[in-house]
Amino acid sequence: MMPLRVLAFDVFGTVVDWHGTIAKEIDALYPGVDGNAFALAWRAGYRPAMQRVMTGELGWTLIDDLHRMILDELLPRFGLGHLDEAARRRLNKVWHRLDPWPDAVDGLARLTSRFMVCSLSNGNLGLLADMAKHARLPWDCILSAEVFRKYKPDPATYLGVARVFDVPPAEVMLVAAHHDDLAAARACGLQTAYIERPLEFGAASMKDVSPHPDNHWHAKNIGHLADLLGC
Incomplete structure (x- = not known):
């Protein structure tokens, strides 16, 4: 790796x-x-x-x-x-x-001690900045599909992160609760981490959070953002 x-x-x-x-x-x-x-x-x-x-x-x-x-x-x-x-x-x-998940703020803060931590969202920049202020999300950098004028899962979004930070795609990890997003990132050469969010659609619509069989060996299946400190 x-x-x-x-x-x-x-x-x-x-x-x-x-x-x-x-x-x-x-x-x-x-x-x-x-x-x-x-x-x-x-x-x-x-x-x-x-x-x-x-x-x-x-x-x-x-x-x-x-x-x-x-x-x-x-x-x-x-x-x-x-x-x-x-x-x-x-x-x-x-x-x-939007309110953060209970582990999000502390988890992101801990991760910034070791990694460059940014958003990669289809949300626009103004939305993401307001959200970060409201939820106290400690991003090092806010990146949005708006920067690349392409929506995920277009490769330009994932490869754009590597270009912004001037690193190879393999030195970038996408962290997401959605297998389709992770699959598109892996196809671009990024590492991937899967976050389980069974309540994403509410308690009445519990989400299947099983690991996807197409995840290759370096995908992380974790349940707390701070667990990424061990990756």
Whole structure:
């Protein structure tokens, strides 16, 4: 193995709890709406919307704007079509206010003592900066698909991390809770670490966190960010 220099973290679901935060906010603001169902439906629109950018149907579009497109389609389904522009803008910014998983802040802080630690998220830069401030995420550097104008799993995102830090891809490790993200990183020559987040979609939709058979030997299957200190 090459020496490990950079840890690049997926963010949504890996470092922060998008489902729990959104469900909690919906339950607080709109008691008659099922926060769990709303959070899941909003997230379900993410991949189709992003695919429209990746296929060229839409020009380059920030995740903030994709989230808003999905939200505007979603609100009438949940009886919230009456929300005015100010309420919609505030609700859309909930993605900027996502709470970290309990191990995330301490784990990242410990990892920065040994590695360069950055985000590698499809979230846009403003979103990720606001989130870092809210959740106290101690990134050494915030990297986003916006920097490369390509969304994961485009190789330009993974190889872009190595280019930013001027290291070979093999000296970068992607840390994520999603096997498809990790597989795309491995195809680009990155090392990979799998984080188990069984509650990513909520307690009512427990996630299968079994290791993927395609993980090669240097993939790490761990359950706490700080465990990466042993890698």
